[in-house]
Amino acid sequence: DGGITQSPKYLFRKEGQNVTLSCEQNLNHDAMYWYRQDPGQGLRLIYYSQIVNDFQKGDIAEGYSVSREKKESFPLTVTSAQKNPTAFYLCASSTTSGTGELFFGEGSRLTVL
Amino acid sequence: GDSVTQMEGPVTLSEEAFLTINCTYTATGYPSLFWYVQYPGEGLQLLLKATKADDKGSNKGFEATYRKETTSFHLEKGSVQVSDSAVYFCALRRDFGNEKLTFGTGTRLTIIP
DSSP states (O other): OOOEEEEOSEEEEOTTOOEEEEEEEOSOOSEEEEEEEOTTOOEEEEEEEEETTEEEEOTTOTTEEEOOSBTTBOOEEEOTTOSOOOEEEEEEEEOSSTTOOOEEOOOEEEEEO | OOEEEEOOSOEEEETTOOEEEOEEEEOSSOOEEEEEEEOTTSOEEEEEEEOSTTOEEEETTEEEEOBTTTTBOOEEESSOOGGGOEEEEEEEEOSSSSOOOEEOOOEEEEEEO
């Protein structure tokens, strides 16, 4: 079945460590996105990419980095520069035509100890 | 800039009650409008959408009508079930270009048997 796979589902990190969250899609979508969700808050856009080898900062890009070397993959690295990294991270993808609704993965919960 | 305002939760209803979750938006042009649902510990799923004024989106007994004159897209269901307990997000996306989704803060709904 087509969909978006995020891994790992749960991740624990010590302060000062970088961590990379994986996102893979087999929907043949051009656009991919990373959102952060905090308890009781909406979704905030971290980075997005509309085509391979290109990406743009979202609203809260500081302390994060991404790459888009393949159409199917859009990994997110949470660096030690991110002040409050504990959150639920959601990856999504969409077409770049029409209404282009987003399809989401099941999320990765990162906890910094 | 674009924005989405949802009624604040949490909302608690008894089973078989009527549900309304208010959503209003601010955007230039004619955005597409969406309702997403998030069940505990999962990613978001598209519930319904509408792409132009007076369109009605519907799915699983939920409905929302795109009201251009009041810039609203309220979510309704005639008789809620315990399984409808989730967080509901209203969102918009511009039709032109490759614009990202703008989300509301979400409304947590709990249905009591």
